[in-house]
Amino acid sequence: MAEISFDQFQAVDIRCGTVTRAEPFPEARNPSIKLWVDFGEEIGTRKSSAQITVHYSPETLVGRQVLAVVNFPPRQIGPFMSEVLVLGVPDKEGAIVLLSPDQPVPDGGQMH
Template sequence: MDHASAGSAPIAFEDFLKVDIRVGRIVTAEPFPQARKPAFKLTIDFGPEIGLKRSSAQITVNHTPEELVGSQVLAVVNFPPRQIGPFMSEVLTLGVPDANGDVMLIRPDREVPIGGRLY
């Protein structure tokens, strides 16, 4: 995956507003052995407006399925679905690299209502 560098071109604020980032609660997390890189299949509840969505996430180094279930995460909910092997990923779960380059999920540090939009 290409990552934007510090020298990325500026975008208009209106472009940022097009990206719909919401908080959801992980209801299931299971291994995804068919993925090219180690990943989990997540089912995330974004509340009544958006509902349940699925995501493939390469977060196996810093997270376990057991600790993920019940936790809140941030995800882009308005990208088109993407086929990843036999799995259809409907949202992009967001993370940042740790010191080793492995993904750490972005999560609220306190409980917030699911479905809330990032602003």
């Protein structure tokens, strides 16, 4: 694994936000869910497409806080523009488990 500098790490803007809306994304190549995540007043609501259908359904995601990279360029995923990368870790079968704080934090809070 290549090492990075602390400056490179600081360039990645990881924020906490709350999922305000979630919908199935049947048009995606791989099973996915469309998310709208509120990152607070400074950033606002951003969209993401996430391959998280093994452990989550749209109705279980609304109100959940998640961590996401907010400073990648937008990426077209089929007919949907994904604006942030929601972060997760694969379980032992490879299905993604979302990263989230274990205590409520303000939307838009930056990871340090």
